[in-house]
Amino acid sequence: MSSPTKAEHTVARTPSVRSHKSQYSSTSEKRAAPTLAPVGHSDSTIANEKGDMTTTAAAWATDEILEDDSVPPLDTSRYGYVIVFCGFMIYFVVFGTEHTFGVYQQFATSDAAPEFLHGASSERVAMIGTLATTFTYLLGMLSGRFVDQYGYRAAAIVGSCIMAAGLIGASFAQNIATLYGCQGFLLGIGSSLVYLPAVACPAHWFDRHRSAAIGIVVSGSGFGGLVLGPTIEHLISSVGFRWTLRLQGLLCLIGIGGSGLFLKTRLPRLPGEANKKPPMDFRICKQVPFITLATANFLLSLGYMIPFFFLSTYSVHIGLTPKTGALLIGLMNGASLLGRIILGFVTDRVGRINMLCLCATVSGLSILCLWPVAKSTGVLVVFSLLYGWHCGGFYAVLGSVIAQLFGLDHLGTVTGALFGSVGLGYLIGAPVSGILLDMTKPNTTYLWVILFSGISMLFGGAAIAFGLIFLRRYRVAQ
Numbered sequence: 318m319s320s321p322t323k324a325e326h327t328v329a330r331t332p333s334v335r336s337h338k339s340q341y342s343s344t345s346e347k348r349a350a351p352t353l354a355p356v357g358h359s360d361s362t363i364a365n366e367k368g369d370m371t372t373t374a375a376a377w378a379t380d381e382i383l384e385d386d387s388v389p390p391l392d393t394s395r396y397g398y399v400i401v402f403c404g405f406m407i408y409f410v411v412f413g414t415e416h417t418f419g420v421y422q423q424f425a426t427s428d429a430a431p432e433f434l435h436g437a438s439s440e441r442v443a444m445i446g447t448l449a450t451t452f453t454y455l456l457g458m459l460s461g462r463f464v465d466q467y468g469y470r471a472a473a474i475v476g477s478c479i480m481a482a483g484l485i486g487a488s489f490a491q492n493i494a495t496l497y498g499c500q501g502f503l504l505g506i507g508s509s510l511v512y513l514p515a516v517a518c519p520a521h522w523f524d525r526h527r528s529a530a531i532g533i534v535v536s537g538s539g540f541g542g543l544v545l546g547p548t549i550e551h552l553i554s555s556v557g558f559r560w561t562l563r564l565q566g567l568l569c570l571i572g573i574g575g576s577g578l579f580l581k582t583r584l585p586r587l588p589g590e591a592n593k594k595p596p597m598d599f600r601i602c603k604q605v606p607f608i609t610l611a612t613a614n615f616l617l618s619l620g621y622m623i624p625f626f627f628l629s630t631y632s633v634h635i636g637l638t639p640k641t642g643a644l645l646i647g648l649m650n651g652a653s654l655l656g657r658i659i660l661g662f663v664t665d666r667v668g669r670i671n672m673l674c675l676c677a678t679v680s681g682l683s684i685l686c687l688w689p690v691a692k693s694t695g696v697l698v699v700f701s702l703l704y705g706w707h708c709g710g711f712y713a714v715l716g717s718v719i720a721q722l723f724g725l726d727h728l729g730t731v732t733g734a735l736f737g738s739v740g741l742g743y744l745i746g747a748p749v750s751g752i753l754l755d756m757t758k759p760n761t762t763y764l765w766v767i768l769f770s771g772i773s774m775l776f777g778g779a780a781i782a783f784g785l786i787f788l789r790r791y792r793v794a795q
Contacts, residue, residue: 670784
């Protein structure tokens with residue numbers, strides 16, 4: 318009897334070309350509809366909830382990969398840490414830029430704003446930032462296809478140029494429509510091309526520590542908000558908002574474009590194969606894991622940002638000071654930042670899908686159980702820390718779960734498609750919460766906003782739990 322092969326985390330040491338055929342491929346010309354792979358299948362990307370699955374095969378396509386002694390090892394390659402650092406820097410700039418739009422909004426509605434913004438309502442100005450965030454996620458599938466077709470490096474560089482063009486173009490704006498087009502639409506397109514390589518590329522370099530690696534990457538968004546917020550505020554008061562936009566565009570070129578130069582997959586493709594990758598088999602979108610994860614993303618994103626938007630005004634509403642409200646938001650962001658990093662490390666030990674379900678459920682329960690009864694600073698501090706910790710952990714774990722369930726070959730497209738449901742939830746959640754709050758005037762109450770946020774997130778956790786039960790029963794059936 319031949320000895321068992323090495324763990325899936327290692328690569329063949331003898332120079333060879335292997336053709337990986339996954340469970341979603343057929344030996345005939347006409348491929349069969351995608352089905353979940355039985356557990357134990359050598360090319361299965363759905364193994365167990367702890368993430369012990371192979372990453373050397375595509376989830377639904379045949380892909381020839383050259384493996385020899387020059388291929389870096391999985392999980393232990395030093396270049397993998399370079400990939401994580403570059404992803405962190407990209408998230409730092411991309412989401413640091415988007416999350417600090419409030420600084421520009423505060424300036425645009427002040428007396429120091431340029432003449433064409435005088436009289437513009439807060440809602441009209443806020444739409445600039447909303448457009449950027451919405452297009453970042455809604456264009457995910459198209460951007461993901463670009464990533465899979467032309468590579469992580471090309472997508473990051475092209476995206477950084479588009480972001481820079483949007484910010485620099487906005488610096489010459491003479492009307493608010495130009496800001497919509499440049500700081501909203503163009504910035505969103507560029508961001509969509511850029512964040513996918515950052516969050517997807519580490520999955521090619523890590524398996525056992527994949528959640529930890531992605532957790533470090535996505536924590537860059539929190540650091541970016543902490544650093545760029547006061548920096549932009551200082552620059553606007555020092556050099557004006559136009560030069561601040563130009564300097565921020567330059568940061569995109571250097572920070573994102575420079576980091577993008579180092580992005581690459583661990584397994585090199587055969588010469589001439591890079592631009593011949595077949596399109597994703599969209600029948601995978603009919604599979605239960607995809608449907609449940611997309612549904613969960615949508616439901617969670619409906620309520621995800623509501624505590625960040627309304628906790629400060631809620632604290633003032635119950636008699637606390639604006640300074641206390643700002644402190645609570647800072648605590649929530651800090652807890653979210655730590656949760657992304659620490660829960661990423663913990664997840665690789667306790668199971669990725671398990672942790673995803675736990676983070677979503679605890680986030681929803683903390684909103685429903687703590688926020689409605691929070692009438693003092695102490696309770697609000699506990700809520701801020703508990704919610705921030707788990708909501709941050711959710712998005713740290715999500716990327717590794719996507720790689721676990723759907724493989725690496727079309728990871729950009731699948732990640733973009735699933736994050737598209739996040740963008741849709743953000744687009745709907747904020748206006749609905751505003752309408753719910755306005756409906757209670759003049760006797761304003763936050764109860765309906767709190768219920769909308771908590772129930773949405775709790776249903777999102779239930780969707781993930783349903784998917785987890787389905788996977789376990791499927792394995793038993795096999």
